[in-house]
Amino acid sequence: MLEGAKPLDVGIPAQVFATRASMPYEVRVCGAAPGLVTGGDGLAYHVAHGLDALAWADLVFVPGYRFPDRDDPPQAVVDALVAAHDRGARLAAISTGAFALAATGLLDGRRATTHWHYTRALTARHPLVRVDENVLFVDEGSVLTSAGAASGIDLCLHILRGDLGVAASNHAARRLVAAPYRSGGQAQYVPRSVPEPLGERFAATREWALHRLDEPLSLEALARHAAVSPRTFSRRFVEDTGYTPMQWVMRARIDLARELLERSERSVEQIANDVGLGTGTNLRMHFQRILGTTPSEYRRTFTRGE
Numbered sequence: 001m002l003e004g005a006k007p008l009d010v011g012i013p014a015q016v017f018a019t020r021a022s023m024p025y026e027v028r029v030c031g032a033a034p035g036l037v038t039g040g041d042g043l044a045y046h047v048a049h050g051l052d053a054l055a056w057a058d059l060v061f062v063p064g065y066r067f068p069d070r071d072d073p074p075q076a077v078v079d080a081l082v083a084a085h086d087r088g089a090r091l092a093a094i095s096t097g098a099f100a101l102a103a104t105g106l107l108d109g110r111r112a113t114t115h116w117h118y119t120r121a122l123t124a125r126h127p128l129v130r131v132d133e134n135v136l137f138v139d140e141g142s143v144l145t146s147a148g149a150a151s152g153i154d155l156c157l158h159i160l161r162g163d164l165g166v167a168a169s170n171h172a173a174r175r176l177v178a179a180p181y182r183s184g185g186q187a188q189y190v191p192r193s194v195p196e197p198l199g200e201r202f203a204a205t206r207e208w209a210l211h212r213l214d215e216p217l218s219l220e221a222l223a224r225h226a227a228v229s230p231r232t233f234s235r236r237f238v239e240d241t242g243y244t245p246m247q248w249v250m251r252a253r254i255d256l257a258r259e260l261l262e263r264s265e266r267s268v269e270q271i272a273n274d275v276g277l278g279t280g281t282n283l284r285m286h287f288q289r290i291l292g293t294t295p296s297e298y299r300r301t302f303t304r305g306e
Contacts, residue, residue: 001031001047002073002100004066005039008149009094013061016156016172024164028053032077040066051080059159060084064095064148069121072103082106085142092144092159094152101143102126110140115148135242153178165302166258201226202233202240209249213256214276217249253277254290261299268295 001010010029017025030049031037037045054060060081072078082104085091093101098114099122101107108128113119119133132138137146137155146155153176161169205226209217222245223233237245253275260271272283280295287295 001029001037001039001045001063002065002077003038005037005045006064006095006149007039007041007043009063009097009152010039010045012094012149012152013063013092013156016153016160016176017059022171023168028057030054032074051076054080054084054089055087057084057089059090059092062091062093062097062100064093064097064115065100068096068099069118069125073100078104088142090142090144090159092146092155094146094155095148098122098145099125101145102129106143107140107145110143111138112140112143112145113138113147114145117148165262166255167262170259201228202236206241206248210252213249213253214274217276219245222249250286251290254286257283257287257295258291258298258302261295262302271295 014027014029017023017027019026028049029045029047030051030053031045031047033050034048035046037047039045062081077100081091081100085104085106091101091104091106093112093114095115096118098107098112099118102112102122102125107126109130111130111132112122113132113135114122116133119131122129123131135147136151137144137158139158144155144159146152157169157173157178160172205222208225209222219230219234222237223230226233228236234245237243237248241248243251256275257271257277260266260274264271266274267280268283269280272278272280275283277283277286284294287293287298291298293301
């Protein structure tokens with residue numbers, strides 16, 4: 001946590017990964033040194049740990065902080081982040097925390113994002129970083145970045161999905177009363193010319209579709225539910241989610257299949273039918289294309305005792 005740390009950016013990963021019986025994480029909050037850290041928006045934090053905590057962590061979050069476009073983090077912080085990365089820890093930035101990761105040089109030549117208000121400043125200050133201003137988060141493997149504030153939830157849920165599976169991620173989303181999953185490719189904000197009620201109508205259509213994944217779901221059926229033309233539906237859907245309607249439906253079906261593989265003993269053929277993909281062959285093909293693995297391998301990874 002750096003001076004001027006933003007409250008939401010601090011609280012999101014602390015709450016998502018909070019130490020509890022159902023989660024295999026232990027959270028430690030640290031600063032450049034133990035003690036009081038002046039935060040943003042009138043808050044301050046008393047942290048128990050200094051940079052020595054980075055030598056212990058497997059996943060390090062860097063919250064956004066004040067004046068990132070003006071001041072680099074202390075060199076001791078930069079060195080500790082590099083050392084943590086070199087020994088295999090993942091580094092994840094929320095909002096303007098991306099400036100701290102960029103100061104390490106670890107984002108050079110890689111895609112990254114930050115709050116839309118600071119994307120140009122990040123490009124100017126760190127020209128070797130491939131800044132993408134139109135996404136919620138970017139996963140480059142060992143270094144991850146997210147856009148402003150609430151998109152930190154999306155990044156945290158994305159990490160949970162990779163670590164523990166869809167069921168754990170969805171459980172955390174329900175606990176936070178958050179959307180279960182938004183793709184990293186989704187735009188940071190919707191163009192102002194889009195009427196808000198239409199956005200609500202599209203959200204209702206997505207919710208409607210999620211309860212009918214075992215049924216035929218065509219573009220025309222989705223557009224009809226949203227009461228717009230298929231062309232308008234397709235254009236707006238991409239703006240809202242980062243996917244075409246049919247790409248979104250397929251990923252929703254694969255997500256449901258993942259959860260069933262994690263939490264049930266149903267066969268691949270049964271699951272394929274449950275999620276609207278018809279046959280096990282169809283499920284295996286799309287599973288491999290989207291996730292790069294097979295349903296059986298996935299089940300072995302995420303089922304206890306296997």
